[in-house]
Amino acid sequence: MIAILGTGKMGEALLSGLLRAGVEAGEIVATARREERARSLAERYGVRMVSNAEAAKTADTLILAVKPQDMAALLTEIAPHVPAGRLVVSAAAGITTAFVESRLGGDVPVVRVMSNTPVLVDQAMSVISAGAHAGEDHLKQTESLLSPVGKVLRIPESQQDAATALSGSGPAYFFYLVEAMVDAGILLGMPRAAALDMVTQSIVGAAIMLRDSGEHPVILREAVTSPGGTTIAAIAELERHSVRAAFLAAIEAARDRSNKLAAG
Ligand SMILES: NC(=O)C1=CN([C@@H]2O[C@H](COP(=O)(O)OP(=O)(O)OC[C@H]3O[C@@H](n4cnc5c(N)ncnc54)[C@H](O)[C@@H]3O)[C@@H](O)[C@H]2O)C=CC1
Numbered sequence: 001m002i003a004i005l006g007t008g009k010m011g012e013a014l015l016s017g018l019l020r021a022g023v024e025a026g027e028i029v030a031t032a033r034r035e036e037r038a039r040s041l042a043e044r045y046g047v048r049m050v051s052n053a054e055a056a057k058t059a060d061t062l063i064l065a066v067k068p069q070d071m072a073a074l075l076t077e078i079a080p081h082v083p084a085g086r087l088v089v090s091a092a093a094g095i096t097t098a099f100v101e102s103r104l105g106g107d108v109p110v111v112r113v114m115s116n117t118p119v120l121v122d123q124a125m126s127v128i129s130a131g132a133h134a135g136e137d138h139l140k141q142t143e144s145l146l147s148p149v150g151k152v153l154r155i156p157e158s159q160q161d162a163a164t165a166l167s168g169s170g171p172a173y174f175f176y177l178v179e180a181m182v183d184a185g186i187l188l189g190m191p192r193a194a195a196l197d198m199v200t201q202s203i204v205g206a207a208i209m210l211r212d213s214g215e216h217p218v219i220l221r222e223a224v225t226s227p228g229g230t231t232i233a234a235i236a237e238l239e240r241h242s243v244r245a246a247f248l249a250a251i252e253a254a255r256d257r258s259n260k261l262a263a264g
């Protein structure tokens with residue numbers, strides 16, 4: 001039995017992914033804070049909605065998907081109910097395995113995960129790290145939960161905040177870029193729908209080339225950039241506005257924010 005505690009955007013994305021991957025609805029329980037939300041999830045997915053205490057007692061694997069700021073309260077609530085040896089998977093940004101271990105007590109095996117919203121289309125990037133009491137089996141179990149909904153990579157826990165900044169938040173940067181490019185299309189007089197189509201197909205095409213060609217992004221970009229042409233005119237402006245430096249600073253800020261999240 002798998003329990004998802006805190007079924008918001010990420011929890012629901014993981015829940016739907018598990019079901020698409022063939023886990024039976026009867027093998028999953030979930031929890032939600034609001035009754036209306038619980039009813040809607042039960043209706044849409046056919047899973048049983050239970051209390052956090054019941055989820056902690058009954059499931060072999062607990063997936064904690066509340067906001068980092070709500071994690072301490074959730075751990076205090078479930079600590080008396082988690083039987084020894086249950087795998088606890090924490091999906092929250094910035095929350096260390098030590099934070100979870102210290103609040104649950106005992107030798108609880110904890111695996112920290114940072115996934116991202118493309119889990120909804122089975123294209124997640126999930127990075128996982130073992131806590132002090134989690135071994136190879138626990139990492140394998142977590143991989144088998146997450147690999148049907150995307151790519152899974154093991155990383156040292158010391159890199160989790162950086163991964164949160166890169167791939168956890170990553171989809172938001174691409175959506176932001178699309179918004180900005182569509183605005184540029186509007187500036188040039190394109191209808192909004194057509195501009196969105198053109199930009200979306202360009203980003204999908206570029207992403208698939210990057211993933212499937214094995215080429216370095218510099219080579220792929222150079223292939224688009226003709227001498228004296230249009231692309232270099234655009235890139236000269238991106239450089240003039242320090243867009244690369246802005247990305248470095250932005251992702252560093254996200255890493256620092258992740259590092260501070262456990263403190264609330
Ligand atoms: N949204 C994203 O792209 C990503 C989010 N995450 C992490 O996933 C976690 C959840 O994020 P979101 O889904 O975006 O937030 P969210 O606010 O949509 O979901 C959190 C849910 O937990 C519920 N909740 C809070 N305390 C609870 C409790 N004691 N018992 C039961 N339910 C409770 C809330 O009512 C809410 O529905 C966060 O820790 C975040 O860092 C990780 C990767 C990506």
Ligand SMILES: O=C(O)[C@@H]1CCC=N1
Binds near residue numbers: 093164168169
């Ligand atoms: O913005 C956040 O804090 C979460 C963690 C990674 C993506 N969204």
